Amino acid sequence: MGKLKNNNKKKQNRHNATGMQTAAEVEEAQALQTVPVEKIMPLLDKLSSIDANERAWAAAGASNLLMYDAATRRLMLSKNLIGALVERLTDSVHEVVVEALGALRNLTVVGGEEVITLIPSLGVMIDSILSGPASTSADQEKRKTVWDWADNVISIIWAMSEHSEKALKAINKLNLIPFLMSFMSNIDKVPPKVIVSIGQCIYTLTDDNPDCRAIFVKNPDYIKSFQNILTLTVNAEQELLIKTLACGIIINMRTVIVPQGGESDYSEIHNAVLPVLSDTLNYDLQKASTEAAAAAQVVSAQQKEPDLSKPNQPASTEELALSAIETRLQTLQLSLELIASICTESVEGVEEEEEEEWKNETADDDDMEADEDEQFETDTNDDKKDSALDENALREMEQLTAASNETPMDLSGHPIINILTNIVFPALINLATPTPLSFPEQEIPTPKTVAPQITAQLAMTHLRATEALNNFLLTMADAVPGKWWYKQKKVDAEQCWTWLFQQASTVAGKGVQVGAEEKGQEMRGAILDAIVGCLWTLARGLDTNVPLSDFHIPALMGAYSSTTSDSMRVKTIGCLGVIAKRQGAIESNKVIGEFLINVLKNNPTPDACTEALNAIYDVYADAEFDYDMPVFVHGNFNQALKGMIKMVRFMVRNIDRRKNKDLRNRADEALMNLVEFVKYKDNERK
Numbered sequence: 001m002g003k004l005k006n007n008n009k010k011k012q013n014r015h016n017a018t019g020m021q022t023a024a025e026v027e028e029a030q031a032l033q034t035v036p037v038e039k040i041m042p043l044l045d046k047l048s049s050i051d052a053n054e055r056a057w058a059a060a061g062a063s064n065l066l067m068y069d070a071a072t073r074r075l076m077l078s079k080n081l082i083g084a085l086v087e088r089l090t091d092s093v094h095e096v097v098v099e100a101l102g103a104l105r106n107l108t109v110v111g112g113e114e115v116i117t118l119i120p121s122l123g124v125m126i127d128s129i130l131s132g133p134a135s136t137s138a139d140q141e142k143r144k145t146v147w148d149w150a151d152n153v154i155s156i157i158w159a160m161s162e163h164s165e166k167a168l169k170a171i172n173k174l175n176l177i178p179f180l181m182s183f184m185s186n187i188d189k190v191p192p193k194v195i196v197s198i199g200q201c202i203y204t205l206t207d208d209n210p211d212c213r214a215i216f217v218k219n220p221d222y223i224k225s226f227q228n229i230l231t232l233t234v235n236a237e238q239e240l241l242i243k244t245l246a247c248g249i250i251i252n253m254r255t256v257i258v259p260q261g262g263e264s265d266y267s268e269i270h271n272a273v274l275p276v277l278s279d280t281l282n283y284d285l286q287k288a289s290t291e292a293a294a295a296a297q298v299v300s301a302q303q304k305e306p307d308l309s310k311p312n313q314p315a316s317t318e319e320l321a322l323s324a325i326e327t328r329l330q331t332l333q334l335s336l337e338l339i340a341s342i343c344t345e346s347v348e349g350v351e352e353e354e355e356e357e358w359k360n361e362t363a364d365d366d367d368m369e370a371d372e373d374e375q376f377e378t379d380t381n382d383d384k385k386d387s388a389l390d391e392n393a394l395r396e397m398e399q400l401t402a403a404s405n406e407t408p409m410d411l412s413g414h415p416i417i418n419i420l421t422n423i424v425f426p427a428l429i430n431l432a433t434p435t436p437l438s439f440p441e442q443e444i445p446t447p448k449t450v451a452p453q454i455t456a457q458l459a460m461t462h463l464r465a466t467e468a469l470n471n472f473l474l475t476m477a478d479a480v481p482g483k484w485w486y487k488q489k490k491v492d493a494e495q496c497w498t499w500l501f502q503q504a505s506t507v508a509g510k511g512v513q514v515g516a517e518e519k520g521q522e523m524r525g526a527i528l529d530a531i532v533g534c535l536w537t538l539a540r541g542l543d544t545n546v547p548l549s550d551f552h553i554p555a556l557m558g559a560y561s562s563t564t565s566d567s568m569r570v571k572t573i574g575c576l577g578v579i580a581k582r583q584g585a586i587e588s589n590k591v592i593g594e595f596l597i598n599v600l601k602n603n604p605t606p607d608a609c610t611e612a613l614n615a616i617y618d619v620y621a622d623a624e625f626d627y628d629m630p631v632f633v634h635g636n637f638n639q640a641l642k643g644m645i646k647m648v649r650f651m652v653r654n655i656d657r658r659k660n661k662d663l664r665n666r667a668d669e670a671l672m673n674l675v676e677f678v679k680y681k682d683n684e685r686k
Contacts, residue, residue, distance in 0.1 A: 040072070041079065043061050044062070044079055045058075047085070052091075055091065059096060059099035059163060060102070060103075061102035062085070066107050073107075082107075083149045085103055085104055104156065107156065147190075147191050154197045155197045155200075157176065158201035161201065172209070176205075177202070177216075178219075183195065184198065192238040195242050199241075199245030199249070213256060223250065227246075230272060237327040244277065244280055250269060267416070274420065275343070277335045277339055278424050280332060280335040280425035281336075289435035289437040290436075292321075293451060294438075295451075299319055299322065300475075301647070302318075320449065322453075329458065336431070338526070343420065343472055343475050344471060353464065411488075424468075424472065429469070432503065434458075437450070438455065438459050439521070446521060463523065466534060467530050468529055476541060487542040494542070497535070497539075501535075504531045507524050525563065525568075529567055529571065532556075536574045540578055543578075553592065557595050566607050570607050573615055574611055577592070577618060580593060585627075586631065589631050590631045590635070593619065596619075597616075599642050601644070606667050638682065645678070648670070648674055649671055
């Protein structure tokens with residue numbers, strides 16, 4: 001939630017951007033701490049005032065009290081502070097909503113223990129609600145208040161468990177899963193928004209949490225509840241989000257469902273959840289963008305003269321439409337994250353299934369592999385990308401690839417491969433394509449968009465889709481035998497390459513440096529980084545079949561020069577390194593080779609330096625390559641590399657192994673290889 005903010009002209013306590021208070025604010029807060037209950041109650045009463053300024057002031061005052069005194073905090077909680085703040089979340093005045101959110105955020109930060117103590121009383125109230133129907137309108141109103149309270153308490157527990165390891169340990173000790181699952185067993189009686197909060201909370205609690213796993217082991221029916229949700233027919237965006245959360249929880253608990261199995265044994269789980277997740281991807285972002293812009297304009301016009309005498313007003317049709325779009329985008333983001341995380345794991349079963357068929361045919365490759373190990377280490381660059389496979393697995397895949405080149409496989413009938421290639425891949429292309437509402441205009445200061453929340457959610461959706469696309473491409477390059485997709489769907493792969501450059505141009509707009517620090521513009525850089533990652537992976541998969549246009553190499557080199565992202569620089573170098581290995585393209589190799597040498601001369605970061613060195617080792621590994629003599633030899637590349645040894649050694653020594661162990665190890669290896677490489681190239685033609 002956003003930090004506390006209030007522009008009320010009346011005197012109020014404020015927090016600065018760091019969350020700390022000024023001396024005057026501390027003094028005022030300490031004075032308020034001594035206020036007895038009869039003085040606190042008027043402040044809480046003002047949360048329901050007909051005056052919007054008083055409602056905002058009361059929420060801000062409550063926020064400050066929550067930050068500095070546990071006793072007062074507990075007292076305020078006992079007076080239904082959470083319920084009162086929940087009411088303000090639907091206030092017709094934006095300022096009041098912001099203050100209420102700030103108060104709840106502060107409660108999450110400092111009042112976790114007090115919030116958790118509310119669980120028993122909340123449980124009693126929920127039990128009474130579930131035990132019978134509401135007979136009067138008063139009962140129905142009471143139920144609504146309790147559900148709102150439950151929603152907020154659970155949301156706070158979710159936020160605590162997601163952002164604080166200490167809070168997570170405390171929550172584990174409270175054994176809250178049975179309490180949360182009591183809602184799931186009555187899913188037809190609980191409002192969808194509460195189920196969403198519960199699902200989000202359980203999804204977080206089940207993520208790499210052994211204590212939570214133990215509870216599910218003892219209660220296998222809990223998992224069945226989520227498996228049953230997968231079969232439900234949904235009619236609303238919140239219900240679709242619930243179904244997606246159930247997929248995530250099942251994936252988190254896969255080691256409980258298949259306790260003794262290897263990763264390939266998760267195929268049944270993936271077969272169950274992937275169709276559900278892929279169905280959620282069927283959403284027209286371009287249409288949603290147009291509808292959101294139109295609805296936001298209507299809402300903006302309606303809010304010009306709010307009725308301050310009505311704290312709670314029913315949401316308009318346009319507000320409900322915006323809410324539904326935002327929920328749908330959140331569902332998409334979760335689905336994309338889950339698809340990205342299981343993509344490689346899903347097809348590893350294919351790898352296992354085919355391995356037995358190829359074992360006899362690849363037996364002779366063992367001797368060849370031993371010979372390759374004695375050669376200079378030039379093939380490590382590709383393995384050091386974001387691959388989910390370790391070095392040994394990649395070696396096995398090289399054997400499978402060699403065999404599959406002789407005996408083509410037909411994987412089109414494999415259920416997971418079929419979904420990924422025919423449903424997920426085209427959906428990722430659509431979801432990664434920006435809409436007119438996806439980014440603010442590149443002006444300084446950044447102008448507001450007509451629907452800022454939708455704009456933020458759209459940009460995040462594009463990022464998640466691009467990241468999932470990279471995982472798909474990586475899987476098809478490294479995990480599926482023989483790079484099946486790159487061969488059988490070559491046209492798709494080549495079109496994807498061209499499309500990625502088009503997207504990069506659209507996302508960059510006037511350039512990634514224009515307003516890069518402005519709010520909303522940072523997403524342009526993040527998406528461009530992900531796009532370059534896709535290009536690197538796609539280049540490896542296509543190998544010598546990359547459909548280059550004249551501007552592609554200059555564009556990649558320009559991306560390196562224009563970005564401040566070290567991650568993007570590394571990916572750019574890696575992509576250019578793959579392109580440079582093509583035979584019959586001496587001129588482009590020369591351009592890239594000189595670029596790599598210049599990168600090293602200009603004191604790059606350790607990551608960029610290591611990647612550039614590895615690219616050079618890989619590209620110029622063999623004198624037989626047609627570009628080696630005219631580019632590497634005639635260009636005196638080896639002499640230039642000799643002169644860089646001292647610089648590289650100095651760089652490596654300045655990497656703190658305790659803070660950056662992986663980087664230091666990679667840099668150490670690159671330095672060792674540099675010394676050996678220049679010797680190797682000196683003697684290669686003698």
